[in-house]
Amino acid sequence: MVMRTVDLRSDTVTRPTDAMREAMGSAEVDDDVLGYDPMARRLEEEIAKMMGKEAALFVPSGTMGNLICVMVHCDVRGSEVILGDNCHIHVYENGGISTIGGVHPKTIKNEEDGTMDLGAIEAAIRDPKGSTFYPSTRLICLENTHANSGGRCLSVEYTDRVGEIAKRHGLKLHIDGARLFNASIALGVPVHRLVQAADSVSVCLSKGLGAPIGSVVVGSQSFIEKAKTLRKTLGGGMRQIGVLCAAALVALQENLPKLQFDHKKTKLLAEGLNQMKGIRVNVTAVETNMIFMDMEDGSKLTAEKLRKSLTEYGILVIPENSSRIRMVIHHQITTSDVHYTLSCLQQAVQMIQEPSRN
Numbered sequence: 538m539v540m541r542t543v544d545l546r547s548d549t550v551t552r553p554t555d556a557m558r559e560a561m562g563s564a565e566v567d568d569d570v571l572g573y574d575p576m577a578r579r580l581e582e583e584i585a586k587m588m589g590k591e592a593a594l595f596v597p598s599g600t601m602g603n604l605i606c607v608m609v610h611c612d613v614r615g616s617e618v619i620l621g622d623n624c625h626i627h628v629y630e631n632g633g634i635s636t637i638g639g640v641h642p643k644t645i646k647n648e649e650d651g652t653m654d655l656g657a658i659e660a661a662i663r664d665p666k667g668s669t670f671y672p673s674t675r676l677i678c679l680e681n682t683h684a685n686s687g688g689r690c691l692s693v694e695y696t697d698r699v700g701e702i703a704k705r706h707g708l709k710l711h712i713d714g715a716r717l718f719n720a721s722i723a724l725g726v727p728v729h730r731l732v733q734a735a736d737s738v739s740v741c742l743s744k745g746l747g748a749p750i751g752s753v754v755v756g757s758q759s760f761i762e763k764a765k766t767l768r769k770t771l772g773g774g775m776r777q778i779g780v781l782c783a784a785a786l787v788a789l790q791e792n793l794p795k796l797q798f799d800h801k802k803t804k805l806l807a808e809g810l811n812q813m814k815g816i817r818v819n820v821t822a823v824e825t826n827m828i829f830m831d832m833e834d835g836s837k838l839t840a841e842k843l844r845k846s847l848t849e850y851g852i853l854v855i856p857e858n859s860s861r862i863r864m865v866i867h868h869q870i871t872t873s874d875v876h877y878t879l880s881c882l883q884q885a886v887q888m889i890q891e892p893s894r895n
């Protein structure tokens with residue numbers, strides 16, 4: 538009999554709060570294709586101001602936000618984008634920048650901290666004199682925080698250095714900021730400073746902020762006008778989106794201040810996991826709301842065995858591979874849930890490692 542549910546699969550799993558549902562129900566709305574939905578307008582203005590950019594655009598998902606930004610920057614056939622080999626755009630977005638956008642990816646190895654080597658970035662930029670043979674580099678993409686590195690933060694100094702490289706070569710810089718607010722809180726740097734060097738950013742409302750749906754892209758006024766047209770082309774032009782934007786405005790108000798506590802709960806969980814026999818967590822690499830929990834060789838533990846055992850306790854996780862589980866904390870995971878998870882995991886580990894004892 539499952540006692541409770543602790544959903545650590547992702548920070549995308551949160552349910553709208555009562556306040557969000559109430560705001561959705563009473564939202565003032567209008568047709569956002571024919572004109573401007575008032576709540577969308579308000580949200581876009583608020584996010585643009587927070588990010589220090591001229592304009593913003595609500596989009597249905599982070600995947601569409603990234604695709605739109607890459608396509609606006611790379612609007613000439615034969616364009617190439619430099620991005621990390623382990624970044625979300627390259628790994629989890631179905632190759633959309635190529636299959637839909639016609640943009641060529643030039644991947645560079647992501648370091649363990651989510652960065653790409655600055656020298657490697659510069660070396661990857663195509664020589665315009667070679668345009669008979671080569672694609673033309675137009676864009677560099679970063680991801681902050683970097684999900685596949687375990688939610689690591691890119692520093693503002695690093696971001697500015699990449700921005701300088703882009704500017705020096707006449708390129709644009711896009712930041713996949715799905716969890717940018719987590720980076721801002723963890724680094725103690727305002728979001729507008731973190732993205733100062735970027736020409737565009739896509740930030741998720743539906744992750745740590747806990748809104749049910751959506752992302753927002755920001756950039757110059759002219760960039761956002763092109764992005765709005767492309768959003769419609771891709772089928773993302775929606776009608777009374779105030780229902781969704783109202784929830785996002787509540788999320789900004791309610792949950793932005795909670796991100797710091799998400800990080801504290803994540804650290805608490807990581808430190809507890811690292812005490813367990815056969816389990817290893819690089820606690821210093823836990824900077825925001827994600828944990829990669831590794832099973833040690835010879836421990837008899839596998840990700841699938843642990844996932845299955847945890848499910849019996851109502852704890853939901855996603856294996857990264859056969860010996861690694863990812864756990865993501867969000868505002869609907871309590872400190873009590875963290876202690877419950879640690880206690881259940883200890884039991885699951887013992888049952889797997891010493892079945893005769895049970």
Ligand SMILES: Cc1ncc(COP(=O)(O)O)c(C=O)c1O
Pocket residue numbers: 549597598599600601625626680682683684713715716741743751752
């Ligand atoms: C780093 C990162 N970028 C982009 C996305 C895409 O967002 P969505 O799931 O809303 O398409 C995600 C995950 O969802 C993500 O983790």
Ligand SMILES: C[C@@H](O)[C@H](N)C(=O)O
Pocket residue numbers: 546547548549629684
């Ligand atoms: C899996 C991935 O697409 C999603 N962004 C997550 O981190 O859960």
